[in-house]
Amino acid sequence: MGKNMTTIIEASIVLFALGIFSFFSYKRNWLNNEGILIANIIGLSTFILGGGNALTTLFVFFGVGEAATYFIKGKKKQHHQRNTGNILGNSLASIVALLLSSTIGFFGAISASLADTLSSEIGVLSKKKPRMITTLKTVQTGVDGGVSALGFLAAIIGALIVSGMGFLFGLSWEHAVLIFLAGLFGGIIDSVFGATIQQKKWVDNNEVNFLGSSAGALFAVLLGIIFGLL
DSSP, rough: HHHHHHHHOOOOHHHHHHHHHHHHHHHSSSSSSHHHHHHHHHHHHHHHHHHHHHHHHHHHHHHHHHHHHHHHHTTTSSSOOOOHHHHHHHHHHHHHHHHHOOHHHHHHHHHHHHHHHHHHHHHTTOSSOOOEEETBBBTTOOOOOOOOOHHHHHHHHHHHHHHHHHTTTOOOOOHHHHHHHHHHHHHHEEEEHHIIITTTTSSSSHHHHHHHHHHHHHHHHHHHTTTTTO
16 A cells, blocks of 8 residues: 555544544534634644654543543533633643654653543542642642542543553653653642642633643653653
8 A cells, every 4th residue: 555545544534533523522512613623723733743643642631531521520411611721721732742743742741631630520529628739738629739649549540541552652661651750740730830820810720731731741851861761
């Protein structure tokens, strides 16, 4: 099979997958119309810059995050509809990493985003009140910067999922470890910013998510340089 034909087939599969994604996003009320458009742009950009493995990772991130949301809120009549800000906050750092040709940065950003997403969604089920990450004082569930053991366990699972995908797609086990650590680090940074600058209304949640995922990407790259893996 010629290279051109292979490219056409891959592009057709990607467009079909994005079409299915768009259809269910609209029918299930996952995203608003603008969000669907931006999500498709992000998806195409991810495929063009990082290939099928990167796009698959992005799909898994969204799917696992949506499954966690459904698990927590699925029985409610109203499902929180994600918008452009939500999408960019969780994926923009990964796109920047791909633009800079940093595969480890891409996976580090997604790892941090999924770790934070699962921590936020599942952490609310904790029977114990969360503690503010900066003071360790107990706070009400849902307060920005509040953390719990259950939420941290969920973050570990999120980071493991993305690091496992990186390994599945050909990265070394050392790189997978970096991605895992980057996910935890990004999630912690997200909570710290939530407890500080978000509490002061200097930034909103989407901007904090961007900072957290950016921290994950930078941490993965920095560790890779320190340990001679990049």
